[in-house]
Amino acid sequence: LSFNIAVIAGDGIGKEVMPEGLRVLDAAAQRFGIALHYKHIEWSSCDYYAAHGKMMPDDWKAQLAGVDAIYFGAVGWPDAVPDHISLWGSILKFRREFDQYINLRPARLFEGVSCPLANRKPGDIDFMIVRENTEGEYSAVGGIMYEGTEREVVMQQSVFSRHGTDRLLKFAFELARKRERKHLTVATKSNGIAVSMPWWDGRAAEIAAGYPDVRWDKQHIDILSARFVLQPQRFDVVAASNLFGDILSDLGPACTGTLGLAPSANLNPERSFPSLFEPVHGSAPDIYGRNIANPIGMIWSGALMLDFIDQGGTVGRQAHDAILAAIEQVLAEGPRTPDLGGSASTTEMGKAIAAAVERG
Amino acid sequence: LSFNIAVIAGDGIGKEVMPEGLRVLDAAAQRFGIALHYKHIEWSSCDYYAAHGKMMPDDWKAQLAGVDAIYFGAVGWPDAVPDHISLWGSILKFRREFDQYINLRPARLFEGVSCPLANRKPGDIDFMIVRENTEGEYSAVGGIMYEGTEREVVMQQSVFSRHGTDRLLKFAFELARKRERKHLTVATKSNGIAVSMPWWDGRAAEIAAGYPDVRWDKQHIDILSARFVLQPQRFDVVAASNLFGDILSDLGPACTGTLGLAPSANLNPERSFPSLFEPVHGSAPDIYGRNIANPIGMIWSGALMLDFIDQGGTVGRQAHDAILAAIEQVLAEGPRTPDLGGSASTTEMGKAIAAAVERG
Ligand SMILES: CC(C)[C@H](C(=O)O)[C@@H](O)C(=O)O
Ligand SMILES: CC(C)[C@H](C(=O)O)[C@@H](O)C(=O)O
Numbered sequence: 001l002s003f004n005i006a007v008i009a010g011d012g013i014g015k016e017v018m019p020e021g022l023r024v025l026d027a028a029a030q031r032f033g034i035a036l037h038y039k040h041i042e043w044s045s046c047d048y049y050a051a052h053g054k055m056m057p058d059d060w061k062a063q064l065a066g067v068d069a070i071y072f073g074a075v076g077w078p079d080a081v082p083d084h085i086s087l088w089g090s091i092l093k094f095r096r097e098f099d100q101y102i103n104l105r106p107a108r109l110f111e112g113v114s115c116p117l118a119n120r121k122p123g124d125i126d127f128m129i130v131r132e133n134t135e136g137e138y139s140a141v142g143g144i145m146y147e148g149t150e151r152e153v154v155m156q157q158s159v160f161s162r163h164g165t166d167r168l169l170k171f172a173f174e175l176a177r178k179r180e181r182k183h184l185t186v187a188t189k190s191n192g193i194a195v196s197m198p199w200w201d202g203r204a205a206e207i208a209a210g211y212p213d214v215r216w217d218k219q220h221i222d223i224l225s226a227r228f229v230l231q232p233q234r235f236d237v238v239a240a241s242n243l244f245g246d247i248l249s250d251l252g253p254a255c256t257g258t259l260g261l262a263p264s265a266n267l268n269p270e271r272s273f274p275s276l277f278e279p280v281h282g283s284a285p286d287i288y289g290r291n292i293a294n295p296i297g298m299i300w301s302g303a304l305m306l307d308f309i310d311q312g313g314t315v316g317r318q319a320h321d322a323i324l325a326a327i328e329q330v331l332a333e334g335p336r337t338p339d340l341g342g343s344a345s346t347t348e349m350g351k352a353i354a355a356a357v358e359r360g
Numbered sequence: 361l362s363f364n365i366a367v368i369a370g371d372g373i374g375k376e377v378m379p380e381g382l383r384v385l386d387a388a389a390q391r392f393g394i395a396l397h398y399k400h401i402e403w404s405s406c407d408y409y410a411a412h413g414k415m416m417p418d419d420w421k422a423q424l425a426g427v428d429a430i431y432f433g434a435v436g437w438p439d440a441v442p443d444h445i446s447l448w449g450s451i452l453k454f455r456r457e458f459d460q461y462i463n464l465r466p467a468r469l470f471e472g473v474s475c476p477l478a479n480r481k482p483g484d485i486d487f488m489i490v491r492e493n494t495e496g497e498y499s500a501v502g503g504i505m506y507e508g509t510e511r512e513v514v515m516q517q518s519v520f521s522r523h524g525t526d527r528l529l530k531f532a533f534e535l536a537r538k539r540e541r542k543h544l545t546v547a548t549k550s551n552g553i554a555v556s557m558p559w560w561d562g563r564a565a566e567i568a569a570g571y572p573d574v575r576w577d578k579q580h581i582d583i584l585s586a587r588f589v590l591q592p593q594r595f596d597v598v599a600a601s602n603l604f605g606d607i608l609s610d611l612g613p614a615c616t617g618t619l620g621l622a623p624s625a626n627l628n629p630e631r632s633f634p635s636l637f638e639p640v641h642g643s644a645p646d647i648y649g650r651n652i653a654n655p656i657g658m659i660w661s662g663a664l665m666l667d668f669i670d671q672g673g674t675v676g677r678q679a680h681d682a683i684l685a686a687i688e689q690v691l692a693e694g695p696r697t698p699d700l701g702g703s704a705s706t707t708e709m710g711k712a713i714a715a716a717v718e719r720g
Contacts, residue, residue, distance in 0.1 A: 156556035196516035226614035254586035
């Protein structure tokens with residue numbers, strides 16, 4: 001097995017967690033006989049923007065021709081580049097132009113991690129968020145009337161297509177069908193958002209008819225968020241629009257102790273374009289430079305990547321499982337970064353996980 | 361002092377908690393020498409809809425002429441009337457047509473309530489959500505192209521005015537200024553929602569310049585939700601758009617143990633129209649009919665109402681404080697409804713609070 005991986009560390013702690021992600025990938029590759037060829041990329045960072053006035057070179061797609069996946073740290077440095085410019089010029093551009101329409105984000109409570117929710121133990125929180133990743137509320141469509149005056153009115157368009165919604169819901173139902181509990185929750189807000197969301201509910205009902213073996217319900221995003229805190233054991237798979245999925249996929253991991261653990265897979269399931277794997281956390285300017293960021297979100301994302309690029313093969317799955325087992329072991333026994341209540345560095349934690357992968 | 365109150369119990373548990381709200385209001389009115397004249401209203405309920413095919417009579421505004429406030433239970437019965445019809449035809453209509461542009465929602469952890477967050481004690485969670493209540497993401501503007509075909513595309517407009525945004529932000533800054541910690545968090549999502557939210561950030565920065573004595577920051581809604589769980593003590597006043605405020609005002613109370621406690625004040629601060637006071641919870645068809653709903657959200661909303669309608673007078677404030685003290689006492693000592701781990705009925709809890717108000 002041999003894969004080409006584009007490596008984009010990006011900004012801030014992306015640069016600190018990426019070496020640990022690669023360290024663990026290398027350990028897994030070695031153990032399972034996978035050849036990983038890295039292509040290190042400097043663009044898609046605010047440093048690149050400072051030098052070039054844009055986030056990416058014009059030939060960015062050509063530069064990524066032939067890669068099997070993109071391994072991505074974090075992007076954004078708001079003091080230098082407004083977020084909506086850095087992000088729409090990089091991560092949000094990848095998601096759209098590579099049609100990575102599924103953003104898969106697990107939330108799981110591990111042994112050894114102190115849970116911010118009272119009386120919860122591992123097993124109580126173990127769900128998957130399936131977030132739409134290319135349309136919906138994230139849009140640059142709209143504009144301002146009477147700009148600069150007291151009468152100013154801003155219109156922001158959310159855009160949902162049947163194509164985009166149905167494929168998201170189908171993916172979520174398929175995933176739920178494969179899991180033990182076979183339960184899907186669909187996030188909505190059809191009582192307040194009066195055009196798109198009642199329509200979204202209708203799509204969910206229609207797609208659900210094809211999955212009689214999956215139990216499903218829909219919940220308004222307000223009460224759904226409350227239930228992540230009050231009854232997290234209720235959730236198995238959660239399907240959500242771009243914005244709702246964004247919120248739930250920070251809230252879910254928060255309920256498991258720290259965002260530093262959370263991975264994500266930005267998938268183009270048809271493999272027409274490379275998929276992208278990144279931690280849920282951002283570039284975290286407030287802690288950058290101290291080598292204290294938790295590298296697990298990055299490392300776990302690498303595990304998801306190996307599994308996905310092997311296309312259902314056993315080697316990718318084994319490598320994934322070995323990395324997950326190593327993460328579990330290190331979380332249970334230490335070392336731990338400060339967000340987990342420890343005092344280990346990013347590097348120490350990465351090395352410990354890589355060693356656990358090697359030991360097997 | 362004498363006030364006219366429109367009483368709308370509405371649907372489901374609205375009908376069960378309303379009598380307890382009135383019981384406690386009566387106790388406070390008696391103790392503080394306030395005359396409350398109730399006008400009981402049957403419309404704005406799904407029962408009314410079943411009989412009349414609409415949520416309200418055409419002369420609903422005339423029927424409310426001269427009322428000082430609306431005391432509101434809950435509305436909605438999704439099995440009979442789709443939510444977006446029942447809600448847009450009642451509660452959302454009041455908010456808009458009576459220009460109740462502030463939705464004020466406290467979240468507070470009480471002694472005697474078991475907190476779903478580990479190791480939190482009363483004092484750790486005590487903040488106010490100031491939610492925009494008339495525009496933004498809640499809109500019926502938009503439509504469907506290529507309807508019923510594979511190419512279907514849905515457009516949903518969010519609409520933000522400078523008028524609506526500035527008055528919300530000013531109210532929030534004013535409120536923060538009056539509180540001990542003088543801190544305001546402004547919810548945003550300007551990194552993903554590329555037209556309205558960067559504009560919203562700009563309004564916040566401009567309004568903030570007028571409040572140099574208030575410390576403020578802006579936080580993206582995803583991480584902000586996560587921090588409600590991880591660091592609730594960080595929050596004092598939170599200003600949010602209609603949708604973000606909706607989410608945060610379920611999540612905040614969830615972090616304090618139960619949505620059953622949470623009150624809300626839908627305010628028209630200029631008093632050109634009546635303001636409306638209602639619990640945050642809905643009609644809860646799943647528990648209706650068993651007399652187990654927690655009446656505190658309703659009762660606390662009544663306290664907010666007395667304070668507001670007395671327009672800064674001391675009697676209204678005293679009545680408010682007496683009801684709050686009674687709530688605190690009953691939460692600490694019991695009886696408690698099932699959502700609080702007890703087995704008391706709605707009625708028992710209401711009676712206990714009314715008795716505590718009478719005792720003083
Ligand atoms: C019932 C619904 C329309 C309403 C809202 O979303 O505003 C409710 O959730 C609330 O928070 O008052
Ligand atoms: C950085 C931002 C645009 C992004 C998003 O909102 O999608 C991030 O929060 C995420 O969840 O990946």
